Amino acid sequence: EPEVTQTPSHQVTQMGQEVILRCVPISNHLYFYWYRQILGQKVEFLVSFYNNEISEKSEIFDDQFSVERPDGSNFTLKIRSTKLEDSAMYFCASRGDTGELFFGEGSRLTVL
Amino acid sequence: QKEVEQDPGPLSVPEGAIVSLNCTYSNSAFQYFMWYRQYSRKGPELLMYTYSSGNKEDGRFTAQVDKSSKYISLFIRDSQPSDSATYLCAMSQIQGAQKLVFGQGTRLTINP
Numbered sequence: 029e030p031e032v033t034q035t036p037s038h039q040v041t042q043m044g045q046e047v048i049l050r051c052v053p054i055s056n057h058l059y060f061y062w063y064r065q066i067l068g069q070k071v072e073f074l075v076s077f078y079n080n081e082i083s084e085k086s087e088i089f090d091d092q093f094s095v096e097r098p099d100g101s102n103f104t105l106k107i108r109s110t111k112l113e114d115s116a117m118y119f120c121a122s123r124g125d126t127g128e129l130f131f132g133e134g135s136r137l138t139v140l
Numbered sequence: 141q142k143e144v145e146q147d148p149g150p151l152s153v154p155e156g157a158i159v160s161l162n163c164t165y166s167n168s169a170f171q172y173f174m175w176y177r178q179y180s181r182k183g184p185e186l187l188m189y190t191y192s193s194g195n196k197e198d199g200r201f202t203a204q205v206d207k208s209s210k211y212i213s214l215f216i217r218d219s220q221p222s223d224s225a226t227y228l229c230a231m232s233q234i235q236g237a238q239k240l241v242f243g244q245g246t247r248l249t250i251n252p
Binding site: 032061063071073123129131132134 | 182184189242
């Protein structure tokens, strides 16, 4: 069964460092998303991406964040200068024509 | 008032019981309603996807949407220990951007 894959599964970084989280969406999907979940809190929308551009972003997605689809398969989330409060699970998701959103297993980011 | 409210539980029931999980919401523009299951430190797994009001059944799972009351439910029949997880409701206004707004999640334990 097709699935969304994410790497790394866990990354530990120092405050102020840049982090890139990678995702391979389901192959025939055209809509891509990043969500995050701080421990014990709700899953929160960060950004949606379609046709090589951001279609919507939340207030959380400030100038420290960026997304890119560098080739035909990968979709990345970059955090330019990490802060302690960026520690969370980051989930990539993709959607096809049926409207159903499928999530990856997540990348756990720990900022020290 | 929060956009989506969900009792976080925890909810504990014996194996074989019927489980009822619920969410209320305040935004009448929500049209698409989903239930996800999330195991500890894993990504949300789509269980049910419904549009507008009505019922949808899939095996032991039934999703109900009552837009007039802004209330959605997920019923699990013949519950199994493997159903033990956190159940998240999620909803969106339009299919295109698919910015999902999640509930807090209800932690469910099925006791053998």
